[in-house]
Amino acid sequence: MKATRIVEAVLFASETPLAPAEIARASGDLSAKEVEQAIAELCQEYEEEDRAFQIYPLGDGYQILSRPEYAPYLERFDSVTRTNKLSRAALETLAIIAYRQPVSRLDIEDLRGVNAAGVLRNLQERGLIEVVDRAEGLGRPLLYGTTGRFLDHFGLRSLEDLPRPEELQIALRSGE
């Protein structure tokens, strides 16, 4: 069986991103390097054939997803799982954590001026943040950071992909 097709079958069947090494588990004679090559080949095929889906790098893995331009068509379906929205408070907290990680609850509360316990629990339940460390000093408070799922959600490959604070202003203004 051709490596490209095996990789395609695995990517198709998976609901979450898979790292090349994981995909290679499908067959005894398939290396992570070959998987990478197969993925590059498939990407090109999908591009040329103008498929409605493409392979996207997410976190340290890859996932087949429908192309963003088809999102409006998919929104009309019930069978496509409904989404849930984050509150403004949760968003602010997530932003603070994304840019300041590792960061303690107290730091977040200082910045936002309100209690953050509930919001942090919520974000943790959604798998967007996690405890990454403990600070030195009094009480050794927990330090929070963002998760792989956070990257997945925004289609980011790493935290480096987040616009830097300086760039933000410009990026947002040009988007308006």
Next chain:
Amino acid sequence: MKATRIVEAVLFASETPLAPAEIARASGDLSAKEVEQAIAELCQEYEEEDRAFQIYPLGDGYQILSRPEYAPYLERFDSVTRTNKLSRAALETLAIIAYRQPVSRLDIEDLRGVNAAGVLRNLQERGLIEVVDRAEGLGRPLLYGTTGRFLDHFGLRSLEDLPRPEELQIALRSGE
């Protein structure tokens, strides 16, 4: 946006079979007939490109599934959705319900010569059968029928796909 691509995006995003009329809901100017045409086109494309997946008719809808020849590669991944096989008792009971629906528990027990309560409960829990009616007469017993999930589980397009009793009788006599 081309109809074929919209249909592809919808089929790709859905985890359950979708009927052409449902798929047509994706876009204001898409008819069920056009969806059928698009599906036929996509089937041919996938065939020609030797994709690891194909569009299969299931019940009154369509779903993208991986091709059976890739099953051994996918088996190596721990899976939640691994189908557990039905017992012989369950299969016999399903056969009776499929052919005789709507049918009561008593009729099933008469046919198989054994109690059917446990099997019926199990099949109902798995969503393969459902109560479709109540019979007239004493106690107004529940009448069972098969569900859309039943068709999906066995890869059937409709109940018509099952062999007709006459075909099987002949087979039985000449086969023995």
Next chain:
Amino acid sequence: MRLPAPSRSRAVEADDRFIVELERFQGPLDLLLHLIRSQDIDIFDIPIAEITEQFVRLIEGVEERLSLEEAGEFLEMAATLVRIKAQMLLPRRDDLLEDEDPRSELVRRLLEYEFFREMAYTLADAEADRARHRNKGYIEPRRPPDVSELPLELSLDDFLAVAVSLPAPPVRTPHRAPVRPVTVDEKVDLWLRALKEKARVPFEWFMRRWRTRIHAVMSFLAALELAKRGSIRLRQERHFGTLWVYRGEGDEDS
């Protein structure tokens, strides 16, 4: 996906004709059919005496091997067979209809059951074939699903819009920030300056302005010092209500 052609090959296992585990059978009809088919007996002319004897022998001790209900099903069939056997032995009476064979009802049941038994094999084949076609999401997510596993409805733009509106950090890593030393005297000046502009200031509001704890502590100490000197007055309308800071009467410093 094509439905496989009905398979008929597995209905009968002929090799274990008389060594029979009852547990393997789907009840008395299944066992009876096995006896008939495995011995190539014409189902339309069952030697009822012989079959009854075999059947009764096979289910000997059934009460100990199966549940009460399952055993009852086999025993009931044994009784039916014995009754048919007795009817067969009775001399035929002329007033009976010709085709009223005592076995006919049993044959009808057996054939009907056999049909569904065959269908079960057809369904098993179809099931196996379908199972080789994998749905999307067949491969389990790496992270075990959470309670609220719903995908988020949140775009990067929305996220960044919030990120940009956040107050700028005083330093790059606030939790490791070196604390600038601050004295009570500095805070005393700040309190007095604030009270020059306003007649009263909520105590809480004033404490909040400090990003690090040392500032808050010094502010608090400064307030205590000023209250002692009589430069400020503290007033609280009710328990846990806002604590207001007023200019004091003996405001000799300003």
